[in-house]
Amino acid sequence: MEYKDKNVPEVVIKRLPRYYRYLGECLDQGIMRISSGKLSEKMSVTASQIRQDFNYFGGFGQQGYGYNVEYLHNEIAQILGLKNGYKAIIIGAGHLGMALANHASFEKRGFAITALFDIDEKKVGTKINGKPVFHIKDIERFIKKNNISIAILSLPKSEVIELADKLAEYGIKGLLNFSSAEIKTAKHVAVENVHMSDSLMTLSYKIKLEEDKENL
Amino acid sequence: MEYKDKNVPEVVIKRLPRYYRYLGECLDQGIMRISSGKLSEKMSVTASQIRQDFNYFGGFGQQGYGYNVEYLHNEIAQILGLKNGYKAIIIGAGHLGMALANHASFEKRGFAITALFDIDEKKVGTKINGKPVFHIKDIERFIKKNNISIAILSLPKSEVIELADKLAEYGIKGLLNFSSAEIKTAKHVAVENVHMSDSLMTLSYKIKLEEDKENL
Structure with missing residues (x-):
């Protein structure tokens, strides 16, 4: 993952756990792909804000047909340090x-x-x-x-x-x-x-x- | 207070309790006036963001020499419904x-x-x-x-x-x-x-x- 600390604003950091939780729920329901529009609706954040948020971490390769839920969930887990076994x-x-x-x-x-x-x-x-x-x-x-x-x-x-x-x-x-x-x-x-x-x-x-x- | 619901964004609403708490601490310390710069520093929000936030509720009359802490604290309490005795x-x-x-x-x-x-x-x-x-x-x-x-x-x-x-x-x-x-x-x-x-x-x-x- 190409992830550099670009002084991510606190408000973006605070949204990461919410993204993570919601993507986890999608996975539980077998949803494998999600559009930024749908994600936006669920999160009460505009689609453009979501793209901006993700751009801090490299963008996660949304390509018109939406995000790969499992990949995104994994990447956010990594960013949050959830795989570091604290x-x-x-x-x-x-x-x-x-x-x-x-x-x-x-x-x-x-x-x-x-x-x-x-x-x-x-x-x-x-x-x-x-x-x-x-x-x-x-x-x-x-x-x-x-x-x-x-x-x-x-x-x-x-x-x-x-x-x-x-x-x-x-x-x-x-x-x-x-x-x-x-x-x-x-x-x-x-x-x-x-x-x-x-x-x-x-x-x-x-x-x-x-x-x-x-x-x- | 001139306060109309202008569809205040969720992120602004979420900051109100923090403003309220911090202003309460100022009052406890006898601080009666605070500049948006100082408030900004304490809240990790830019001064311009603070002005934008407050503009949703009428601006609270900051005039170059800062906000009246007690007035602001009271107004935010009112906005949050803390005086409604829920x-x-x-x-x-x-x-x-x-x-x-x-x-x-x-x-x-x-x-x-x-x-x-x-x-x-x-x-x-x-x-x-x-x-x-x-x-x-x-x-x-x-x-x-x-x-x-x-x-x-x-x-x-x-x-x-x-x-x-x-x-x-x-x-x-x-x-x-x-x-x-x-x-x-x-x-x-x-x-x-x-x-x-x-x-x-x-x-x-x-x-x-x-x-x-x-x-x-």
């Missing part, structure tokens, strides 16, 4: 951590969730969805020994900030942050913040829009 | 439902989480973060009596699809869907899907990019 741990085995450990789609996308970490002695030594819960004091050794790339942070805001720097030292390359803490880490460590209330606000906007229409 | 319920009191019931940012944004619903008799009658858990059989009455607008769906995919139609009948106006089910409802019901693995895929992209740079 291993992850979950830090914080509270309700959210447990929900995440049970969340099938993480492993479906190629990420191995290898263990959870907590300070609660009642949880340490148990398993959640087959994954062991270890004490946080053992985290450095575990990360280094098992070559863990990703830490999923499902612990309180106050604990996240101090931890983030240590995780970078131990070799973690990316943090998926579910807390509202604003994390500043070493430059080579990637951070993705999950703001669950953003989705609720977007939903609220849509409800309000519909109500405004009804009141016209 | 009430929500959580359906499914498993780990994710419990995590969501404990998630402070929902109520911080103006949404009242009034109750949870489940079929598990062991959970029915208990409280989670002060919110009662009721049996799902009582959901219709509860929604109608309490004028609930939003249902947060934290239950298995298989159960979501059947439920969605009923909720629309009962008067629910928006669904926040945490399952991987693709929901098709009546046109007037808004749906926001939360794909937690999308964030993990975006993180993976960034890790891969960094690794590729290191290997150059």
